[in-house]
Amino acid sequence: MTATIIFTIASLTVLGLVLALILYFTAQKFKVVEDPRIDDVETILPGANCGGCGFTGCRSFAEGCVNAESMDGLFCPVGGNDVMKRVADYLGRSVAEMVPQVAVVRCNGNCDSRPKSNNYDGYTSCAVMASLYAGDTDCRYGCLGQGDCELSCDFDAIKMNPRTGLPEVDADKCTACGACVKACPKMIIELRNKGPKGKRIFVSCINKDKGGVAKKACAVACIGCTKCQKVCAYDAITISSNLAYIDYNKCKLCRKCVVECPTNAIWEVNFPVRVPKKEVAEVEQH
Amino acid sequence: MSKTFRIGGIHPHDNKISVNAAIENFPVMERAYISMSQHLGAPAEPVVAKGDKVKTGQLIAKANGFISANIHSSVSGTVNSIEMLPDLAGNLVQHVVVNVEGDEWMESIDRTPEINRVIKDSPQDIIAKIAECGVVGLGGAAFPTHIKLSPPPGKKAEFLLVNGAECEPYLTSDYRIMLENTEEILIGVKLMMSALGVKRAYLGIEENKPQAIKKMKEIASKGYQEIKIVSLKKRYPQGGEKQLIDAITGRQVPSMGLPIDVGVVVQNVGTALAVYEAVQKNKPLFEGVVTVTGKCMPEQRNFRMRVGTTFESMIFAVGGFPKDAEKLVSGGPMMGKAVSRIEAASVKSTSALLLLTEEETKRGEEANCIRCAKCVDACPMGLEPYLLNRLSRANRIEDLEANMVHDCIECGSCLYVCPADIPLLDTIRLSKTKVLKIIRSRPKK
Numbered sequence: 177m178t179a180t181i182i183f184t185i186a187s188l189t190v191l192g193l194v195l196a197l198i199l200y201f202t203a204q205k206f207k208v209v210e211d212p213r214i215d216d217v218e219t220i221l222p223g224a225n226c227g228g229c230g231f232t233g234c235r236s237f238a239e240g241c242v243n244a245e246s247m248d249g250l251f252c253p254v255g256g257n258d259v260m261k262r263v264a265d266y267l268g269r270s271v272a273e274m275v276p277q278v279a280v281v282r283c284n285g286n287c288d289s290r291p292k293s294n295n296y297d298g299y300t301s302c303a304v305m306a307s308l309y310a311g312d313t314d315c316r317y318g319c320l321g322q323g324d325c326e327l328s329c330d331f332d333a334i335k336m337n338p339r340t341g342l343p344e345v346d347a348d349k350c351t352a353c354g355a356c357v358k359a360c361p362k363m364i365i366e367l368r369n370k371g372p373k374g375k376r377i378f379v380s381c382i383n384k385d386k387g388g389v390a391k392k393a394c395a396v397a398c399i400g401c402t403k404c405q406k407v408c409a410y411d412a413i414t415i416s417s418n419l420a421y422i423d424y425n426k427c428k429l430c431r432k433c434v435v436e437c438p439t440n441a442i443w444e445v446n447f448p449v450r451v452p453k454k455e456v457a458e459v460e461q462h
Numbered sequence: 463m464s465k466t467f468r469i470g471g472i473h474p475h476d477n478k479i480s481v482n483a484a485i486e487n488f489p490v491m492e493r494a495y496i497s498m499s500q501h502l503g504a505p506a507e508p509v510v511a512k513g514d515k516v517k518t519g520q521l522i523a524k525a526n527g528f529i530s531a532n533i534h535s536s537v538s539g540t541v542n543s544i545e546m547l548p549d550l551a552g553n554l555v556q557h558v559v560v561n562v563e564g565d566e567w568m569e570s571i572d573r574t575p576e577i578n579r580v581i582k583d584s585p586q587d588i589i590a591k592i593a594e595c596g597v598v599g600l601g602g603a604a605f606p607t608h609i610k611l612s613p614p615p616g617k618k619a620e621f622l623l624v625n626g627a628e629c630e631p632y633l634t635s636d637y638r639i640m641l642e643n644t645e646e647i648l649i650g651v652k653l654m655m656s657a658l659g660v661k662r663a664y665l666g667i668e669e670n671k672p673q674a675i676k677k678m679k680e681i682a683s684k685g686y687q688e689i690k691i692v693s694l695k696k697r698y699p700q701g702g703e704k705q706l707i708d709a710i711t712g713r714q715v716p717s718m719g720l721p722i723d724v725g726v727v728v729q730n731v732g733t734a735l736a737v738y739e740a741v742q743k744n745k746p747l748f749e750g751v752v753t754v755t756g757k758c759m760p761e762q763r764n765f766r767m768r769v770g771t772t773f774e775s776m777i778f779a780v781g782g783f784p785k786d787a788e789k790l791v792s793g794g795p796m797m798g799k800a801v802s803r804i805e806a807a808s809v810k811s812t813s814a815l816l817l818l819t820e821e822e823t824k825r826g827e828e829a830n831c832i833r834c835a836k837c838v839d840a841c842p843m844g845l846e847p848y849l850l851n852r853l854s855r856a857n858r859i860e861d862l863e864a865n866m867v868h869d870c871i872e873c874g875s876c877l878y879v880c881p882a883d884i885p886l887l888d889t890i891r892l893s894k895t896k897v898l899k900i901i902r903s904r905p906k907k
Contacts (some may be wrong), residue, residue, distance in 0.1 A: 303892055
């Protein structure tokens with residue numbers, strides 16, 4: 177009995193030692209040398225794996241940062257400047273500060289201003305709908321309202337508003353990763369500078385049709401009337417194929433174009449509410 | 463013994479409620495909206511200007527590029543404008559709008575009812591005339607016929623297959639022309655055989671059209687012995703090019719290949735009639751037979767209709783818009799396209815206008831896949847739609863290509879049989895476009 181126990185213990189010990197040696201030498205032979213900094217950089221990163229940086233995930237971005245010569249062109253939109261600074265400090269490099277951005281929905285045609293001309297009864301997906309036809313309103317450019325952007329967002333920042341049928345971006349949650357920009361088949365969503373205190377002005381329309389056609393399809397469409405371009409003192413507005421576009425790098429947020437726009441296609445966000453001038457009120461009364 | 467293709471297929475109720483309505487001439491409308499993009503390939507280039515007087519059958523737009531076709535005026539009158547107007551899907555397409563004044567045809571068109579049986583043109587002349595008259599495939603894809611009849615160098619056609627299957631439910635336009643223009647179709651087939659230099663042609667008709675088979679056989683036996691009439695089992699999608707080749711010759715078209723790779727050219731009976739009219743009667747393709755049907759319609763009719771007739775006027779010609787109509791479809795219920803704009807106009811390949819009620823079009827709510835494999839049994843291309851659907855949703859392009867998503871013919875059989883109402887075709891079509899784009903962008907070996 178005792179002999180059996182001793183024999184078992186001894187044989188298992190010997191077997192264990194032999195296998196351990198084999199494993200040890202195999203591990204030595206096939207050892208992968210990895211830069212330990214990659215792990216450290218990865219822990220600094222937010223770990224969202226959203227792909228907003230252009231890499232497949234946080235780990236490959238960390239590899240990219242460690243292997244790159246300089247930090248140019250590397251930016252984690254989720255972590256922002258804060259995280260990038262910490263990564264750069266850890267790697268002993270310098271990083272240029274990036275202006276924070278936010279996703280902006282450039283369609284303003286809700287159910288009232290852009291009436292439906294037909295009913296879509298197919299599969300609920302903007303990509304499928306866009307592959308089938310121009311859309312359920314007369315505007316060929318506008319939002320299809322099936323919510324592909326909402327599905328694409330990893331941060332719960334873009335939501336369809338059931339009342340207007342349009343997506344709305346929560347600027348606090350939006351990291352400007354660009355997933356919704358890629359998901360939208362009509363290319364309505366754009367990444368724009370967040371602006372000081374979140375103040376920003378943009379043309380909320382991408383309709384390239386002639387003014388009359390655009391206006392007929394949607395009451396709040398940009399009709400390319402060039403009024404905003406004329407009033408802009410900073411040369412920030414360009415008009416191409418009947419559509420105004422505000423360059424966010426040139427715009428000084430003076431809000432003159434917003435008042436000028438006859439169709440209210442230019443939007444201002446996070447500005448204080450305007451106090452109506454007394455004269456205007458009086459004229460209206462008469 | 464009726465023939466059919468080997469795998470897959472479904473048996474939808476054929477609903478051919480308009481079969482007994484003889485073809486009537488549709489009244490010429492006040493204004494014709496003639497699209498410049500009525501065929502596969504580059505849109506045609508207008509050769510008329512605003513204010514020009516045009517006659518019925520006059521060339522108004524020239525083929526632009528290799529795959530393109532000429533377009534002729536379907537009415538006589540004054541060109542009102544050349545503008546971008548929405549087509550049935552709402553996409554803007556260049557249209558020539560003609561204000562109709564009377565109906566004066568070009569003098570070159572032979573309008574006599576006599577059948578011209580003598581083929582005097584050489585193969586090159588036949589192809590040139592077909593190209594001149596802007597004939598396109600009327601089976602649905604609207605591929606320019608003259609290109610299909612000139613195989614690329616090194617490839618030789620052995621057979622000509624003519625598709626009279628009309629496997630789509632509701633449609634009866636091909637059936638009516640097979641009954642009323644039987645001999646013209648057979649002459650058209652002979653013309654195409656001469657153009658291709660083939661000795662044999664097969665004309666396949668599904669057995670739910672016994673009268674058409676009988677009449678075709680009767681006339682083919684009197685002087686058209688080289689054209690064999692084949693009776694086919696009723697099965698959808700029998701009229702698909704690859705399915706028809708399999709059914710009649712037993713040959714398999716390779717993946718990403720064309721029928722010419724197995725020595726076959728497939729044409730529709732409607733195209734055969736258009737070829738006859740173009741070559742023997744000098745009449746360009748500017749009108750075709752359109753079935754206006756639907757269970758909710760007060761009457762179902764077959765019209766010989768000019769190109770550029772609006773869908774609106776078609777509905778009003780058969781007693782107005784029915785109250786319970788929910789959806790308009792141009793073509794059959796399986797492969798037709800929904801009409802999203804009633805003011806859009808018909809094109810050369812329009813074969814039907816179908817009105818469906820909400821009950822008929824309603825999609826069930828999507829449920830989970832129960833792995834019943836009905837879609838696998840139904841797929842005529844031997845694909846696995848349930849798998850392709852899952853891969854499409856995960857956007858796994860490489861796996862999609864490995865599973866041959868690019869072989870899908872978009873017949874909709876999988877969607878038809880799915881008990882869980884999964885939008886199989888929608889997701890597969892989306893990924894098919896992506897995969898085809900990648901395959902075509904690769905450098906050719």
